[in-house]
Amino acid sequence: MNEESQNNNREEIPKTGEKLTVGRRDILKALATVPVLGVFFYKLGKKQALEGYRKKEVLAELGLDKKGPAVLPKTTFKKSGELIRVGIMGCGGRGEAVMRAAGFAHPEWTDQKQQDAKKNHKDTSLVDYLRQENLNIAITGVCDVFDIRAERGIDASKNPVRPGGGKNGETGALRFSTYQEMLDSGDVDAVIIATPEHLHARMILDSVAAGKHIYAEKPFTKTLEEAIEVADTVKKSRIVFQLGHQNRQVESHIRAREMVQKNILGKVTLVETTTNRNSPTGAWVMSIHKDANPETIDWLQFLGNAPRRPFNLERFFRWRCWFDYSNGIASDLLSHEYDSVNQILELGIPKSAISSGGIYFYKDGREAPDVFQVVFEYPDRGLTLMYSATLANERDRGMVFMGNDASMEVGGGITVMPDIGSTRYQKKIEAGVIDVSMPLVAYLPGAQGFDAVTTATEKYFASKGLMYTYRDGRRVDSTHLHVKEWLDCIRNGGTPSCPIDRGFEEGVTCQMAAASYLQGRKVEWDQANRKIV
Secondary structure: OOHHHHHHHOOOOOOOOOOOOOHHHHHHHHHHHHOOHHHHHHHHHHHHHHHHHHHEEEEEEOOOEEEEEEOOHHHOOOOOOOOOEEEOOOOHHHHHHHHHHHHOOOOHHHHHHHHHHHHOOOOOHHHHOOOOOOOEEEEEEOOOOOOHHHHHHHHHHHOOOOOOOOOOOOOOEEOOOOOOHHOOOOOOOEEEEEOOHHHHHHHHHHHHHHHOEEEOOOOOOOOHHHHHHHHHHHHOOOOOOOOEOOHOOHHHHHHHHHHHHHHOOEEEEEEEEEOOOOOOOOOOOOOOOOOOOOEEEEEHHHHHHOOOOOOOHHHHHHHHHHHOOHHHHOOHHHHHHHHHHHHOOOOOOOOEEEEEOOOOOOOOOOOOOOEEEEEEEEOOEEEEEEEEOOOOOOOOOOOEEEEEEEEEEEOOEEEEOOOOHHHHHHHHHHHHHOOOOOOOEOOOOOOOOOOOOOOOHHHHOOOOOOOOOOOOOOOOOHHHHHHHHHHHHHHHHOOOOHHHHHHHHHHHHHHHHHHHHHHHOOOEEEOOOEEEE
């Protein structure tokens, strides 16, 4: 074989700055040197080599490892230790979900999931649940102002269908008429608070006074005064506090934080995030239980320190629609999005907030808006955070971080798109190593590390997010991981991922958004005096 033939058969990897193309000249050379049936395979092999080169170059530029494991180190999984007795304050929809994450599902749920698995072998909900780690806790106390929910909490506490089998608490929890009685009983070491937000502060403060560790569902508190008192009180205590933002356990958020720390995006100046849904149902307009009445609901205990009003089933089941009990979207949907952004960028409390919106679609007697948006300014970071939500449209634009070199969309996965005006990637864009129409890098939960994206097919899969996260290569409920982290810190020391300082930041930020909407003006945070002005 002569030298020219050898050169024609050799895989050609372009030098930096050379365009990556398989053109007419390559094909003609191939036709002259290989059999007809081999032309396709030659071209395919050459293209694969070029794509492999691209991926290697992009990942090297970003400082990422394609072979890096997509799980956290096993050191995050510690032995369960001694039994912890847990009390539940609030056994509604979210309360049941947290109990299930802790290993105590209601029998109705496990029965239904068994039936679902028989009908559809791809439904692994029950298998995933039973594979959760046995957290070595017992639900020993339950308190809910609605009798039906309290009984469901007790049933869940003694359901033998659970991770690890029917161990720890087979006799079930005791029901307490009030949460204060449960705290005084000596039957609980820690509490999970999953009540309407206007009750959070008093329950947290009383739990601290009783020396109980606390897992509190979001949002932090309803008012700024409550947020300050709760933060100061918890920080002076020795209790372990975890705010229920389970997004802190989601792999895509953890990896997105790593990408920001590696400066892959360049300077981020704008973040946009949304939570849209085309329905008032779910956590907002809940169905009213047929057995709910003044005899089965302790109305005065539900009101707590809220204004005294006559018994009203709509207010009880749909409390997020009224400002007596909630700050609406500002403290519900926004709180999730803000904490996700705060986790990734460590923004803290904004300097200012300006909100708008209104009751534009659902004329159902509500006070809280069904369309809401807020702009937060961080002048010290040179950054704006924009949030919007509607309950009358399903289009979700995701959570997007815009840097001068690239934009990052974060959901169940991560997609990073290079910016055509990037200075960092300019040479590789000009050389064809980086295609600005394709993601610079993508990450899917459960995959083996990051990957550069160079084809339309890869782009499609990269855009798909997943509703769960992974640990050790298997699907896991992120709330389970969040509860486990809290329990690990109780047993072994350390600080959980959403401790009191992060809770305070969330509380103040969401209350700034609510204050701006209610007052119809721009508000600012006075850090020195801890006031919204």
